[in-house]
Amino acid sequence: MTSLLTIEDLRITFPSRQGPSEVVRGVSFTLGRERLGIVGESGSGKSQTGRAILGLTPPPGKATARVLDFDGTDLRAASAATWRRLRGARMSMVMQDPKFSLNPVMTIGRQLMEALKFGASETRAEARTRALAMLEAVQIRDPERVFRAYPHELSGGMGQRAMIAMMLVAEPDLLIADEPTSALDVTVQVEVLRILDRLVSERGMGLLFISHDLRLVSSFCDRVLVMYAGRVVEELKASELTQAQHPYTRGLMNCLPKIEGGQRPLPTLERDAAWAR
Amino acid sequence: MGEVMLQVADLAVTFRRGGDAVHAVQDVSFSVAQGESFGIVGESGSGKSTVLRAICALAPTSAGTIRLRDAPLATPRPARFFRQVQMVFQDPYASLHPRHTIDRVLSEPLAIHGFDRREERIERALEEVGLGGGFRFRYPHQLSGGQRQRVAVARALILEPEVLLLDEPTSALDASIQAEVLNLLDRLRAERGLTYVMVSHDLAVVAHMCDRLMVMQHGRAIEELSRAALAAHRAETDYTRKLLSASEGYTPAEAS
Amino acid sequence: MSAMTRHEWLLSDRPTSRRQARLGQAYRTWLSFRTNWLAMVGLGIVVALVLVALFANVIAPYDPVLGGDLRTERFLPPLTGNHLLGTDDLSRDIFSRIVHGSRLTLLVVVLVAVIATPIGLLVGTTAGYFGGWVDTVLMRITDIFLAFPRLILALAFVAALGPGIENAIIAIAITSWPPYARLARAETLTIRDSDFISAARLQGASSARILWGHVTPLCLSSVIIRVTLDMAGIILTAAGLGFLGLGAQPPQPEWGAMIAAGRRFLIDQWWVATMPGVAIFIVSLGFNLLGDGLRDVLDPKARK
Numbered sequence: 001m002t003s004l005l006t007i008e009d010l011r012i013t014f015p016s017r018q019g020p021s022e023v024v025r026g027v028s029f030t031l032g033r034e035r036l037g038i039v040g041e042s043g044s045g046k047s048q049t050g051r052a053i054l055g056l057t058p059p060p061g062k063a064t065a066r067v068l069d070f071d072g073t074d075l076r077a078a079s080a081a082t083w084r085r086l087r088g089a090r091m092s093m094v095m096q097d098p099k100f101s102l103n104p105v106m107t108i109g110r111q112l113m114e115a116l117k118f119g120a121s122e123t124r125a126e127a128r129t130r131a132l133a134m135l136e137a138v139q140i141r142d143p144e145r146v147f148r149a150y151p152h153e154l155s156g157g158m159g160q161r162a163m164i165a166m167m168l169v170a171e172p173d174l175l176i177a178d179e180p181t182s183a184l185d186v187t188v189q190v191e192v193l194r195i196l197d198r199l200v201s202e203r204g205m206g207l208l209f210i211s212h213d214l215r216l217v218s219s220f221c222d223r224v225l226v227m228y229a230g231r232v233v234e235e236l237k238a239s240e241l242t243q244a245q246h247p248y249t250r251g252l253m254n255c256l257p258k259i260e261g262g263q264r265p266l267p268t269l270e271r272d273a274a275w276a277r
Numbered sequence: 278m279g280e281v282m283l284q285v286a287d288l289a290v291t292f293r294r295g296g297d298a299v300h301a302v303q304d305v306s307f308s309v310a311q312g313e314s315f316g317i318v319g320e321s322g323s324g325k326s327t328v329l330r331a332i333c334a335l336a337p338t339s340a341g342t343i344r345l346r347d348a349p350l351a352t353p354r355p356a357r358f359f360r361q362v363q364m365v366f367q368d369p370y371a372s373l374h375p376r377h378t379i380d381r382v383l384s385e386p387l388a389i390h391g392f393d394r395r396e397e398r399i400e401r402a403l404e405e406v407g408l409g410g411g412f413r414f415r416y417p418h419q420l421s422g423g424q425r426q427r428v429a430v431a432r433a434l435i436l437e438p439e440v441l442l443l444d445e446p447t448s449a450l451d452a453s454i455q456a457e458v459l460n461l462l463d464r465l466r467a468e469r470g471l472t473y474v475m476v477s478h479d480l481a482v483v484a485h486m487c488d489r490l491m492v493m494q495h496g497r498a499i500e501e502l503s504r505a506a507l508a509a510h511r512a513e514t515d516y517t518r519k520l521l522s523a524s525e526g527y528t529p530a531e532a533s
Numbered sequence: 534m535s536a537m538t539r540h541e542w543l544l545s546d547r548p549t550s551r552r553q554a555r556l557g558q559a560y561r562t563w564l565s566f567r568t569n570w571l572a573m574v575g576l577g578i579v580v581a582l583v584l585v586a587l588f589a590n591v592i593a594p595y596d597p598v599l600g601g602d603l604r605t606e607r608f609l610p611p612l613t614g615n616h617l618l619g620t621d622d623l624s625r626d627i628f629s630r631i632v633h634g635s636r637l638t639l640l641v642v643v644l645v646a647v648i649a650t651p652i653g654l655l656v657g658t659t660a661g662y663f664g665g666w667v668d669t670v671l672m673r674i675t676d677i678f679l680a681f682p683r684l685i686l687a688l689a690f691v692a693a694l695g696p697g698i699e700n701a702i703i704a705i706a707i708t709s710w711p712p713y714a715r716l717a718r719a720e721t722l723t724i725r726d727s728d729f730i731s732a733a734r735l736q737g738a739s740s741a742r743i744l745w746g747h748v749t750p751l752c753l754s755s756v757i758i759r760v761t762l763d764m765a766g767i768i769l770t771a772a773g774l775g776f777l778g779l780g781a782q783p784p785q786p787e788w789g790a791m792i793a794a795g796r797r798f799l800i801d802q803w804w805v806a807t808m809p810g811v812a813i814f815i816v817s818l819g820f821n822l823l824g825d826g827l828r829d830v831l832d833p834k835a836r837k
Contacts (some may be wrong), residue, residue, distance in 0.1 A: 041451040042422075156321070184322035186478065186523035193527050210450060219526030255456035257485030259524065260508045265460035266485070269453035335731050359737035371726035377748050378554045385746070386736040411547040414554040419546060432732065 004174055004206040005031040005053065008067035011124050012048050012230075015060050018121040021252035023061075024048050025230040031174070033204045035197075037221035037238065039252070045230040046210050050176045053208070054093055055083055071173065088115055094160075096179040101163055102151040108162045109136075109147035115166050135162070138195050164192065168199060172229045175199070193220055206231035214241075214252050226252070229276035248275055279311040281347065282472045283440060285333070288341035290324070290331050301327045301336070303496045311439075314466065314473040315529075316487030318480055318520065324496040325476045329442045332474070333364060345440070357507060360390060363433035367445040369425035373417040379403070379428050380413050386436050402431040423454035431460065433468075441466075443475040447482060459486060480524040484508060492517045549789070565830045567768050572826020578819025585632055586639040593629035597786040600624035608802045619804045621795065623784075630786035634809065637787045638816060641702055641771040642764055648706035650760055653713025658748050661721025662740070665814045672718065678711040683766075684773055691779040698787065701780040705770050709763060713756050720752040754831035762823035765817030772813055 012024040024045040029036070040046040045112065052063040055075065068075040070091065073082065095101040103111055112131040113124075135143035138161040151159055167175060177196065181189040197220070199205050211217050217224055218241045226234040226249045234246040244250050251269035294478040302324040309315040319325040332343055334354045343350050345361060366372035373382060383402055387395045400410060406427040417425055426446060433441055446462065447455040459482065466473055469509035477483045483490050484507050492500045492514070500514045512518045522528060544561070548554040585592060594615060600606070603631040606624040609616050609655060618627040637744070660671035678686070683705075690704035724730060725748070733743050772789025774780035781787030795806030 041453060093317075187519055188322065190523050190527065194529075197527075197529060214452065215526045220529070252452055255453050257456075257481045259458065259481050259484045259521070261484065261504070264485075265463060266456040268456050268460065330731075333732065333735055333759070346795070356737045359735060364732070364735050366728040366732060368728060372732050374729045374733075374747055375749075377747075378551065380551060380554075385733070385738070389737050389739075389742070414548040414551060415546070416558065429732075432736075 003030040003032050004071055005208075006067055006069040007053070007065060010049065010052060010053055010063065010068065012045065012057055012061055014062075023230050024052070024063075027230075027232055028234065029225055029232065031208060033200070033206050034223065035200055035207045035209060035221040037209045037217035037224040038227055039211060039217050039224055040227035041212060041252075044227040046227050047178050049227070050093065050178050050208060050210050053176060054087060054091060054176075055240055056093075072231075076235050088172070089170045090172050091174040091176070092170070092172045092180065093176040094164055094167050094180045095115040097183050099234075102159060102166075106150070108151065108154070108166075109149070112147070112166050112169055115169050121208070123250045131165075131169055134165045138162075138165045138168070139191055139235050140165070149156065157184050157192070160184055160188075160192060161195070164195060165267065171203060174203065174206045174208070174219070176208045176210070179212070180209075181216070182211070189216075215256060231276070233275055246275075279313075281308050282311040282313070282345070283474065284308040284342075284344040284347070285328070285332070286342050287343075288328065288331060288343065289339050290327050290336050291339040292337075301330065301496055305341075305489055305493070305496075305498045307498065309440075309472055309474055311472055312466075312470050313489070314475065314487045316483035316490035317474065317476045317493060318478065318483050318490055319476075319493035320478060320520075322495070323493040325493045326444050327496075328493075329364065329444050329474065329476055332442060333358075333362060356390065359386075359438075360436045361438050362440045362442065363436060363438040364442040364444060365426070365429050365433050365446045368449050369422050369429055370417075370449070372429050373425055375417055378414050379408075380418075382432055383435055386432065390436060392436075400433060402435045405434070405465070406431045407457075414523065421454075422457055423457060426450060426454075426458050427461065430458075430465070434465065437469075437475050438471075440472045440474070443473060445477050446475070448477065448479065455482070462486065480507070480520055492520070518528060534669045540571060542572065558559040562830050566826055569826045569829055571822050572829070575819045575822025575824070575826060578815060579823055582639060582816055584637055586635045589629045589632050589636055593626075593632040595626035597625065597630045597633035598784045601626075608798070608805070610802075611804050611808075618808045619802075621800065621805045622802075627791075627805065630791060631788065631809055631812050632671055634786040634788045634791065634812070635816075636772070637698060637781055637785065638768055639835065640698070642767060642820075644702045644768050645709060646764075647759035648703075649710040650713060650756060651697055652706075653710040654717050654756055656710070656751060657717025657719075658721045658744050658752055661718040662725055662744055662748060664725075668718075671714070674724045675711045678708065678713070681708075683708045685766070687770060687775070688779060689772060691774060696779045696782060698781040698785065701771055701774045704774070705767055708770075709767060713759060715834075716759055717756055720755055721748055724748055724751050754827075758824055758828045758831060761820055761827055764820035764824070768813060768817055770818070 008028045010024055010027040011022060013020045013022045027049055028176060038046045038049060048057065051057055055078065057063040070086065073086065078086070083246060109131060112134065113127055116127045116131060130142045132147060135146055140146050140158065140161055146154065146158065146162060154162060160183065164180070180194050184192060196207060200207050209221055211218060218238045221238045224236055224238050224241065225232045226246065228248050234244060234249045236244060241253065244253065248269070254267045255269055285308070286306045288302055288305045288408050289300070292299045292301055305328055307315065317325045317328060327336050329385055331338050334352055338352070342415050345358070350358065380399065383399045384395055387398060391396060399413065401411060403410060408424060408431070412420070412424065420428065443462070447458050450458060462473070463486065465471060473486070475483060475486055485502055487504060489500050489501065490507065494516050500512065500517050502512065510521055542553065545553065545557060548557055601620065601624040603624050606620055607622060609620040611619040613618065613619065616626050616628065618631065620626055622768045635720060637811040656671050656675065658690040660668040686708045687704040690707060694703065718811070730747060733747050748827050771780055772792065775789025776793040778793065781790050783790065791809040792806045795809070798805050
């Protein structure tokens with residue numbers, strides 16, 4: 001499998017009153033045309049890792065890496081023009097809450113067309129057809145209506161699908177999905193995941209799926225990185241999660257309640273200071 | 278099973294906004310025995326939280342009756358009610374006043390209801406939820422999400438209620454913190470013989486915590502089942518089965 | 534505590550008493566306020582105004598009301614003799630008059646703040662919290678007050694009550710609460726349905742307790758910011774009333790009245806009207822800078 005994205009020794013630091021604090025400390029991985037999951041609790045640095053790949057580390061944060069390569073392009077030295085060419089067209093990101101990621105005063109259609117502008121040269125009518133087709137592809141039943149709608153006129157699930165449509169309309173090679181389904185109901189969640197799944201298998205897209213939900217990631221992704229305190233503590237195949245070696249991964253798995261019933265009290269996670277070192 | 282603690286019959290909640298009427302809850306009935314833990318499961322908009330809010334009159338009851346220890350509840354609720362029924366909210370970041378210290382959060386209910394030995398009660402309440410005295414004079418922003426939720430539990434329990442209404446108490450918390458808070462709630466129920474009504478979207482959490490549960494959809498109760506039935510995946514409605522399979526994680530392209 | 538500096542004690546993560554927690558919170562606010570130098574300049578001006586008003590008798594070299602020799606000491610330009618800012622048409626030392634005038638300015642500012650802020654807070658939080666017809670009635674009354682330009686309304690009140698500094702203060706206070714009521718209502722609407730208010734109601738807290746103990750503290754900071762920013766306008770309104778002869782009456786050294794008296798000589802003796810104008814300008818600027826700084830530290834929404 002050819003690798004689409006290669007990261008070595010990614011570090012992200014934020015200045016604070018007590019001096020610089022490193023929220024991501026030496027993360028390395030490669031991503032091919034596959035589903036790679038990053039799992040971690042809040043503050044583990046998983047979202048910052050995703051943002052850094054797109055060069056979206058919020059200031060005053062600083063991201064550095066020994067290698068940050070996207071399909072032959074060195075992202076560390078990327079100019080503004082390079083980023084414009086890459087973002088949207090070749091790599092995109094789906095955020096957790098569609099409410100904050102969609103422009104509230106633009107119709108979904110206009111935002112979709114906007115996303116297309118960076119793509120190939122084509123007429124307005126062609127772009128419109130493509131945008132509508134994309135809305136249909138994300139299982140929106142009435143694409144014409146959604147095309148004309150403003151974000152506030154859509155439900156959470158619809159909004160998230162519209163958001164995914166927007167991110168995918170330019171057919172990127174890499175999609176970073178940061179908790180794309182956490183704001184959704186479980187039944188809608190499954191549908192959204194099916195869409196992502198199909199895009200990976202049919203279009204050969206690379207997907208970086210960032211989530212706090214170990215159960216979801218392990219059932220959806222091919223490989224899983226487990227992050228703790230800014231580091232990857234374990235990398236394993238999703239199917240082999242039950243044989244996880246690291247006590248943190250095992251702790252995360254065990255502390256989830258099970259429908260079939262299990263231990264009472266639930267086993268809790270005893271954090272070891274050594275994991276963070 | 279013991280005496281019936283809480284009984285809800287034909288409950289309906291209708292919100293009126295301008296000319297529209299939104300039927301948030303329709304014809305919901307259930308009863309909870311003393312010392313029992315009862316779960317309500319549903320997705321957003323199913324009306325599950327509204328049921329809890331209607332019990333404590335935070336949402337208007339448009340039809341039906343709610344009885345506590347076989348006595349119908351008056352609206353507005355009498356002061357005595359708040360010493361019997363308390364609630365823990367979903368978002369620990371929104372349920373604590375940002376400018377009040379933990380001390381103030383805990384001492385206010387004691388002052389309202391004229392409790393004695395307040396110092397001692399506050400110290401003990403913090404002790405019971407696993408927060409030492411070092412937390413007493415902190416502000417909420419100096420606490421983590423899990424610690425805040427412990428404070429919210431302490432606030433609910435400081436009036437020594439018999440019934441605790443739990444509105445998604447762990448959905449805003451990380452998995453490892455969720456386990457700690459669930460264990461805490463479990464232990465407190467055993468120690469004090471509390472009655473729980475717990476609302477959640479997470480079937481696994483409800484299955485872990487509750488003896489019986491009710492599934493809600495679009496404001497209606499569609500199924501009631503026991504923990505054993507849930508564990509064995511013996512659901513009667515399609516919707517519950519769908520929830521069950523979704524909560525297992527992702528299943529690629531199932532025949533649908 | 535001896536091993537700890539006061540700084541550490543205040544910034545402690547685990548305060549051991551109510552007092553320490555409250556002081557620590559105030560100290561943190563102060564630390565972030567201190568980093569904003571423009572706000573510190575504003576604070577400096579306001580503190581200076583208070584000090585000058587307190588020690589006016591010591592600072593002012595001459596009597597503010599009784600003038601000197603009308604034959605030799607009229608219209609002395611600035612920096613002649615002992616008259617730092619010169620003298621006016623009645624041979625009174627302008628510097629002394631401005632120093633004493635600061636008392637009137639401070640009186641206006643403090644009284645208006647003390648009268649208008651609580652009215653605005655009470656009306657706004659009550660309207661916002663209860664909603665329904667209470668809200669409608671209170672807000673329509675507020676709208677009526679807001680419909681008139683402030684100076685015109687103050688003029689009408691002063692005309693009815695009679696001229697004088699006290700009536701000017703009452704008139705300004707009556708006309709300045711409606712924006713605070715609006716602001717407090719808007720804040721209350723966002724707070725009203727939050728979980729911590731629901732939690733307080735579930736504890737059996739009365740509406741009065743919730744309004745006073747839970748809602749008001751959260752509205753207070755934005756209202757304080759607004760009041761501080763309005764102070765410049767209030768000072769100008771007071772000066773305007775003084776200028777029109779409806780505020781402070783001669784020979785009171787009110788800054789607006791001083792400008793009014795000096796305008797007749799503006800071409801030849803520019804300093805008579807200019808000096809009190811500069812005083813108004815500096816104090817207004819001070820309050821504006823202070824208000825901006827307070828907004829930065831108190832208003833979480835303005836933060837990034």
